[in-house]
Amino acid sequence: MEEPGWLISYQWGEHPNEATIKEDLQQGYPLVIKNFPLSDEELQSFISRLGTALNERRNNNGKSVFDVTIVRHNNFFTSIANSNLAFPLHTDCADFDTIPNTIGLLCMEPDEEGQGTNTFMLLSSLLNHLTEDEKQKMLGKKWKFGNQLRSILSFEDGNYALCYDRITMESFSRLEVTEIDELNKLDKLFKSLSFEIKLEKGDLILFRNDLMLHGRDKIHTDSKRWIKRIRFDMK
Numbered sequence: 001m002e003e004p005g006w007l008i009s010y011q012w013g014e015h016p017n018e019a020t021i022k023e024d025l026q027q028g029y030p031l032v033i034k035n036f037p038l039s040d041e042e043l044q045s046f047i048s049r050l051g052t053a054l055n056e057r058r059n060n061n062g063k064s065v066f067d068v069t070i071v072r073h074n075n076f077f078t079s080i081a082n083s084n085l086a087f088p089l090h091t092d093c094a095d096f097d098t099i100p101n102t103i104g105l106l107c108m109e110p111d112e113e114g115q116g117t118n119t120f121m122l123l124s125s126l127l128n129h130l131t132e133d134e135k136q137k138m139l140g141k142k143w144k145f146g147n148q149l150r151s152i153l154s155f156e157d158g159n160y161a162l163c164y165d166r167i168t169m170e171s172f173s174r175l176e177v178t179e180i181d182e183l184n185k186l187d188k189l190f191k192s193l194s195f196e197i198k199l200e201k202g203d204l205i206l207f208r209n210d211l212m213l214h215g216r217d218k219i220h221t222d223s224k225r226w227i228k229r230i231r232f233d234m235k
């Protein structure tokens with residue numbers, strides 16, 4: 001997998017105004033701002049100009065920034081986000097009542113060995129690949145994401161959106177063998193359409209949670225990789 005040539009990238013201080021950033025993101029591509037200040041306050045203040053951030057209890061001070069690092073308690077990782085595991089391509093918060101439509105990841109410290117590369121798959125790549133029949137099937141079939149019944153592909157106000165998180169789908173319901181087979185095929189397809197982006201220190205990557213899937217490769221259990229994550233709703 002190669003980093004795509006079309007990736008939009010700006011320098012902090014030379015980036016365009018919020019309206020342009022929003023427009024860029026609505027095209028369904030990720031956008032990188034390089035040399036972003038390494039602080040929760042700057043991140044929160046910048047994001048507040050783009051949309052409404054999601055405050056979660058487990059975040060820093062219960063606000064909107066979560067540190068994705070390796071954290072262990074009694075030899076167990078405190079959450080999947082705080083583990084060294086690979087995350088297959090997914091949508092964040094797929095089981096929430098309202099799914100935040102945008103995510104920001106600020107790289108505080110890349111992995112020393114260059115592991116933990118971020119991966120993405122664009123909805124537009126998927127739509128280009130699917131036949132009309134396959135689209136209809138994906139629009140029609142509902143899956144259980146916790147308490148939510150949702151289709152992987154949806155179509156509203158003339159726009160397609162994507163929602164997929166196999167870990168959530170498998171945690172809350174017993175799937176039929178044919179369904180597991182279906183998801184295996186989808187995972188394979190998503191992976192074949194995905195691309196990598198290696199974040200450097202100070203890179204803030206912004207991307208639409210409903211217009212692409214994201215994941216990351218495995219890291220070493222002692223990795224110092226440190227990413228600040230912020231989820232928000234951009235209108």
Ligand SMILES: [Fe+2]
Pocket residue numbers: 087090091092214
């Ligand atoms: Fe995620």
